[in-house]
Amino acid sequence: MKRLGILIVLALALPQAAFARGTFDPTTEFEQHEWIPIHLGPLNLSITKAVVYLMIGTALTILLGVGLMRTKKPGRRQALGEQIYEIAQVQVAEQGLPTKAIGRWFPYVATLMLFIWVVNIIGFIPLPLTGETWHGVPTWGIYAATSSLSVTLALALLTFVFTHVEGIRWNGPVKYFKSWIPEAPRALLFLIVPLEVLGQFMRLISLSVRLFANMLAGHILILTFIGLLFILQNIFLAVVVIPVAAVFYLFEVVIVVSIQAFIFAALSAIYIGSAIEPEH
Secondary structure (H helix, E strand, C coil), X not given: CHHHHXXXXXXXXXXXXXXXXXXXXXXXXXXXXXXXXXXXXXXXCCECHHHHHHHHHHHHHHHHHHHHHCCCCCCHHHHHHHHHHHHHHHHHHHHHCCHHXXXXXXXXXXXXXXXXXXXXHHCCCCECCCCCXXXXXXXXXXXXXHHCHHHHHHHHHHHHHHHHHHHHHXXXXXXXXXXXXXXXXXXXXXXXXXXXXXXXXXXXXHHHHHHHHHHHHHHHHHHHHXXXXXXXXXXXXXXXXXXXXXXXXXXXXXXXXXXXXXXXXHHHHHHHHHXXXXXX
């Protein structure tokens, strides 16, 4: 009976296409369609599924921060808030930022960590936001906004811009950009300098692609395993498919979600800190 209940929940969480034999394509879950078209000349500001999830993530991040940090009586809620605060301060901010910059940039890296964690976690909660209906009823599904490269790239761009703005602000443009040039024989500089400049832009790609690829791969694996059950239309496959999908699901929720949020925030702190106090 318990297994049947799980199967029903998973069936409801899948889009209508999953019930058609041989037609289920998990990649369609990540397509972006304009729910509310908003075009300002060449600028497309339309509301899509990713935008809605980001709005939900923003609201939940604010509620989580206020709920954990603004408590009148000591208790478990305050203890949890203090634990998150300590991780953000000790493990993220203090490890990457110089002391003189923690007061200015701790709020950014802490918010970044919490926001990405919230957006990642709601990506594993079935919601009726697939954009599809089944007999007039919205179908439920899982989707992470961070599985969209445009979202992770926008977050990475914030860190990229802040990094170089702070580097110039603290060191001046000449000293900062000169710090990009390593100590090497002059004959090799024409080879090394372009690589150093390229390395600065590779940080942008590294930040955005790491988060995007991990979240995308996790969701595709889960949807693929569950989709096999409906594509092959064999209820006996549930004995194998559901446990495997559950393992991937728990692995993503318990480990990947938190690690990716932590890494993104930690690397952001390191990049900003290295720009404020260049090695060279």
